[in-house]
Amino acid sequence: MSMTATVGRAHADPHHIGVIVEHPGPASKRIVTAYGFWVFLLSDIVMFSCFFAAYAVLVSQTADGPKGSEIFEQRNVAIETVCLLLSSFTCGMASIAADVRNRLWFYLGMAVTCVLGLIFLAIEFREFADLVSRGYGPSRSAFLSAFFSLVGCHGLHVSAGVLWLLTMMAQVFAKGFRADVLRRMMCFALFWHALDIIWVGVFSVVYLLGSGV
């Protein structure tokens, strides 16, 4: 033992406040990685909240351009939402498959997640292209600037998620379910679910509230 271990103190807690649970030492890699990624996700959500705030401030600044209710199509948004929520489920399936080391179900779950993500992106892209072609691009009014930024920022995240997803599939293909690959998979799953949560916010604040006005 070291000289550190020889210290014998009657009271580890000099102020006698409650029972002190001794700290066991550094956490495992899995916990550290997941924890760090959670912290990143929180910061990402702070960034989104700025775009939400900007949208809330600018929503009525239409500069004689269209209002939300004039341009939002409920049917498209419904399909988008279903795709994304379903993809979260399939992503969860893929995570479970990874945990039990089942390659087939992993690839299947990830592939379906990818397709659903791509459908989501395609619909969003079509919505944007359609708006721009009608002259309702982001430079038309402050409202549209905020709308395109908020929804587009989420779309960018989904695109990055799809790239990451494909990388994960390739990694499992090349390296199998190694510990570091599994840690990355866990982060990816957290990321994908977080996108879902943010979409629920976008869906409610932008499309549901916007259609009523």
Next chain:
Amino acid sequence: MLGKLDWSAIPFDQPIPLIAGGVVLIGILAVLIWVVVKGHLPYLWHEWITSVDHKRIGVMYILLASVMLLRGGSDAIMMRIQQAIAYQSQGYLPPEHYNQIFSAHGTIMIFFVAMPFVIGLMNLVVPLQLGVRDVAFPTLNSVGFWLTATGALLVNLSLVIGEFARTGWLAFPPLSELSYSPGVGVDYYAWSLQISGVGTLVAGINLVTTVLKLRTKGMNYLRMPMFCWTTLASNLLIVAAFPILTATLAMLLLDRYLGFHFFTNEAGGNIMMFMNLIWAWGHPEVYILVLPAFGIFSEVVSTFSGKALFGYRSMVLATMAICLIAFMVWLHHFFTMGAGPDVNAIFGIASMVIAVPTGVKIYNWLFTMYGGRIRFATPMLWAVGFMVTFIIGGLTGVLVAVPPADFMLHNSMFLVAHFHNVIIGGVLFGAFAGFEYWFPKAFGFRLDERWGKLAFWFTFVGFYITFVPLYVAGMLGMTRRLQHYDVAEWRPWMIVAAIGMAVLSVGVICQILQLVVSIRNREALRDRTGDPWDGRSLEWATSSPPPVFNFAFHPDVRGEDAYWDMKIAAQQQSLEHEVPEYHDIEMPRNSPTGFVCAFFATIMGFALIWHIWWMVILGGIGAFATFVVFAWRDHDEYVIPAAEVAAIDRVNLEERRNLVSMAGAI
């Protein structure tokens, strides 16, 4: 092909930036040639550039900050000279150049001096104080550093290629919008901050995770050294505030690049929203900088008073209170913009409330010193100088937190004096105290005390001669950012301030000389014990400089002031030691990922500034490829065998036993 970039971007008509740029370029080339010819390149590459060791990265952060301090300091000297001679004349700087100088000065000092300095110190010290081997994500740590370096590089590039923003350090719209600032200055500003901001966020996530999840055995939250607490608070603020900066700058860039209308005058843009967003980041930023400095002072004051920190728990509480209240005061930055008396009153009170936990800290430091055996070594001098200076800065802060007073003092030189009072007296003094205090830990030899004390006194006195006149000028109605003026009463104060700047510069020169002298006499100043100051926390329990794995075995902490307890216990138990049991240690392998990332980020940033779209795409592909290659690595760790660990640690233990037996003899 090259976007907006052509020969007109290089300011051939302005001698000052060209000569400065030329000298710097020659300097860099000379260093590079010297490095290559002497054959140091492989050493630099393997030991520093690709290093993922938190101690090395910390040192590189501090080096970057020091270099940029000289750059930002030259800007300050130029401004003080300009204002001293620009009474009823144009001075020697044309207005647009002067505007670039004050914008660059603020931007550089906050983002590329203060931030890297405190992050560097946290990087260097926190894992050591926590008794662990590295930060939570070592490779990411290197990425964070190199992205910060990219931002600094882009700012410096603007000196010679193109121009820097003329919009102040926060680029307020609509002035920073395309219609009023059509040049590349604001783009330089925004992209360099955007890139280095990502680096800062990465560092923040890393350090939060390190403090919360990587403490050594027995180190409960209420046994962490104060510096770890303030690091935690500061990095929580980084994680919560820097995304706001990212989003705000992204909106500004969308306005400028794609014709969006977030902050424009037309089409419903809202300029007040920029003010709210930027200060929702900017105010916490002040505490991101000053909280680590508070931590450094806590360590320094308790070590050099030979006493445990007074009121440790109240200190923790005060730190976390500041962390929270930091987010509730941002609106005091625009009291005068018509928010109404109720809003102003609430934010005014919130702003004043921050003085309470800060006051708690000041009293705790004073009571730590009271009855202690105080040694006035250089770090302690900086700490005492800080207490005096910061109290003045804090009091003037409470003054401008009173809305009616703020209506008088808003945007005046009084304000300039106030925030230099807290930033220099708080953050910079703290950085210097930390630099002097932990230098022997990082390099294995102490800094020369004589030059250190000279540096302190010149800086301290120079600081007062420079900034007290600015308070007076502000009371006389002088506003900030004046390129020239016609009011006779202001002039004497500006001349005194310029003289103060000269004294301050002598302090800086002393500090450089201190470094030179200390390196030359390093054998005489060598610290073999690893504990040159008779320290109290775990960083002093290992050798100086620490081995790459920091600790041969995880220390077992039994109370506050972990290392102090160990020393006392070792003395009491009359030096009977068993040989520790050593194990193999896994350490992260060096990686060029950070450097390569920054390389592509630099290319992308530069291309974005000049609208060179093909280069942007190239940089983007490169960045993604780096990400995949990094993810593809098979062996990211290497093992140090137990025998080697034992061999390295034996030397350290031997020195330590000598130290304890000497102390026991006394």
